[in-house]
Amino acid sequence: MIINKTSMAGTLESSDVLVTVAPGNQGIQLQVTSPVIQQFGRAIHRTVLDTMARLGVEHARVTVADQGALDCTLKARLECAVYRANGVTENIPWGKGEQ
């Protein structure tokens, strides 16, 4: 998918994460803030890159404002933001590309 417009998903509540995706042209450019960045910074990076690859997103500026979210919450917010950037809210190919 191509990121045509800036879109967001998530909140700044505890255990959530606010994800912003915006158009880019230099691969996945990632900015992360998290209270647990020392322990989970690498895991967050990996989840973002894996999810973008799974959705076929090659270029995007991704901002992750983590509030201690579980990995499954991060995936949910990333996917929601990417689909929103494409104006898609229905007929989602649930599970596509998952192992």
Added chain:
Amino acid sequence: MNIAERKNRLRRTMMFLSAQRPNLIKDPYLFAPDSLIFDLEDAVAENQKDAARFSLYHAIKNLDYHGIERLVRINALDTPHWAEDVRVSVASGIDGIRIAKCETAQDVRVIEQAVISAEQEFSREPGSVLLMAALESPLAVLNAYEISKASPRMFGIALSGGDFRRCLRTTGAGGGVDMFTARGLMVLSARAAGIQCFDTVYTKLDDLEGFEKETRLIKDMGFDGKSIVNARQIKIVHDIFAPSKAEIAEAERVVMAIRENAEKGIGIFQLDGKMLDIAFMEGAERTIALAKASGLYKGGL
């Protein structure tokens, strides 16, 4: 559990959680309700319906709910959301769907068709996704029996008090007398159809005394359980539904006596001055099952 066992499983408490709130859905098994209801409907704002579905999908796929039943309340048929709600629910692997604002048997059949399509699309076992219906209007309650019989997937009907009282134009100030007819009709309908019946939520969270009173009432009326909006309410319901020591002891004696007499070819007999036959078996077995679930029975049955 096979599908028949899943339909009949114990459901004293069914706790609502907004599917959109990560802090609620990450570890609700700690409170040990019998069922969890991930809400895509009223607890989710109109512009967050999509976000709630992604949140639901990844939670169900990735988190361990320790054997607690996982249901999803989907948006009603008069919204643009229900079809995608069904798809994501089935795709994620949930156990069943709660149909909001169900008014007729036809409503159940529409959802059933969508579930069948989704089971095929996402390679789930045909017939594995169960259904229940929330009855929220006078028309729905009057159709309770037809709704209960509308699909072999149906395991229960639940009263939804907020909307129902709005339709009746009552406030609940009378201690529940306004709901008496609806509750009675629903228990009769569910039993006639051979499915379960659940009472509405109690939204005055600090009024635990009122909650306890209402729970005793609906238990005595024959309901199987209650929808729950706060974890504090769970223990109260489970305690009220737990059989007493005397009830457990009697149930155990009844089960054993019926079995022993059946082996001797005796169908009807007396125990402690009371006539007993096979008709008492089901109730006694249910008491033992409730006692086991409540951690009160360690016997051999």
